[in-house]
Amino acid sequence: MRRSVEPEQHLSAPVLAAYSYCETVTGQQARNFAYGIRLLPAPKRRAMSALYAFSRRVDDIGDGTLDAAEKTKRLEETRDLLTRVRRRDVAEDDTDPVAVALAHTATAFPLPLGGLDELIDGVLMDVHGETYETWEDLKVYCRCVAGSIGRLSLGIFGTEEAARHSERAAEYADTLGLALQLTNILRDVREDAGNGRTYLPADDLAKFGCATGFHGEEPPPGSDFAGLVHFEVRRARALFTEGYRLLPLLDRRSGACVAAMAGIYRRLLDRIEREPESVLRGRVSLPGREKALVAVRGLSGLDARGGLRPNLRRRA
Template identity: 50%
Template sequence: MTTPTLQQAYATCEDITRTEARNFYWGIRLLTRQRRSALCAVYALARRVDDIGDGDLPVEEKAAQLEIVRKELAALDRSTDPVMVAVADAAHRHPVPLEAFEELLDGVWMDIEGRRYGTFDELTEYCRCVAGSIGRLCLGVFGHKPHPQATRYADALGIALQQTNILRDIREDLRNGRIYLPTEDLDAFGVELRITDGALADPDGGLANLIRHSAARAREWYADGMRLGPLLDRRSGACCLAMAGIYRQLLERIADDPAAVYDKRLSLSGREKLGVAVRALGGRAA
């Protein structure tokens, strides 16, 4: 395969991000040109890994494809794949922690093998792999003022976003044979996840109470992670505020009306996302 030019490689990643990153792209577009390109490269590779996990291939083929990505990461500078070429350049320009992609691969493997989580601590480890890793990759692109907790804040923010995803996608995940809510929480609220007539069943309100409880816990992770904002420059801080703000607003909508996720995949409108982005550019959280 002919090695693409850097311009072609980054253009490929930006096309992927623009098409697939329904929420993240609202924040990414607020970055400076070079950082925007670098974060699109990071997203494009992360998306490739996620798509392997979510695809319809047999488990053995998914495992083989994840291994291919691992090998490509190990030989990044020799790759002719446009996404890998862009990631390699981004990592040369910014302190991108490439080892975080290894954690993402580990997290996606948890999905592939259908792992269940008995406790919230176990779920947190999964979230750290699939989303905290993304937070740390973003931080590498953003850059930040020296602070001993910066990486932890980025990790916490990613974990908060993933908890929001889990609450939004309970029905969709269950239809795909996946349950992320910890067993200890399901038991505590007397919830047996099942779908009746196309919607999540909640005969006694236990699921709604569990969702509200989980949302309150996610708010604590957001509060911790949002300490990252003051450590970033204006444009990177705006990107962070926008990405987190969209998910925080979604979390509050779910907490206000848990039943809204029982029969559909809840999302914000384009106008609402734009509003979050505009406020973020002005330095205001959603």
């Protein structure tokens, strides 16, 4: 059962300040997700910002310049914060605004906080230099760092319709997270290689002659790099198709938020498909005006019941 959400005028000044901080972090750093989050009503928008700010902290530890031992220590300290949130042991005047905002969100919405433990587990895989032999192996990582966020978001988005189909809704949210993460992996192939990370499955790399990795703006000699990218794009598209089955289970504005966030990544995927080697020359991105257009289409592309209109089904 959904918990009641406090009206904004009933929130204390420290809680409002904590949420304001998280919304600032989201606006400045969530270059794609922020466009969807803006479509939500204030309580859900604040909650999603708290979730993003915590996730951003975890990611920043994993991507930082500290050695592996110190990263592990800090990630476990962050896990300790989750324990405090579960125990409702975070005071409103705590000096950590992310802790205050997340603690309030966890009382206002039925957040499956174990998903944030999964996120930490996934970032620890990065810290420990995990590699992935098969897609099944990579899916474990993607579910930790992205599928978990989809399931957590569902706790904020959730409606009575989603509650009636909770198991399927969670599966669709998880699958959509996998689609977004695989798109991220394709987009960041060169950047990740420069940081000593390889996410694409080793058997896929070997199949297309890319086992030597990516070390510059040109594909490995003799490889079928375009074939590799198109293979992964098809996989991502299948995940998007399955994940989009979540949308009719959400209310209009929550569905619009998801459609906007996923739509931005679908357009990134289109660009990568058209010009596979572009990911070796730099990060593929969309201009702000195109992201805004996708967000508007997400809001207008849903009917009153949350179902997809044909134009949104063709291109989110």
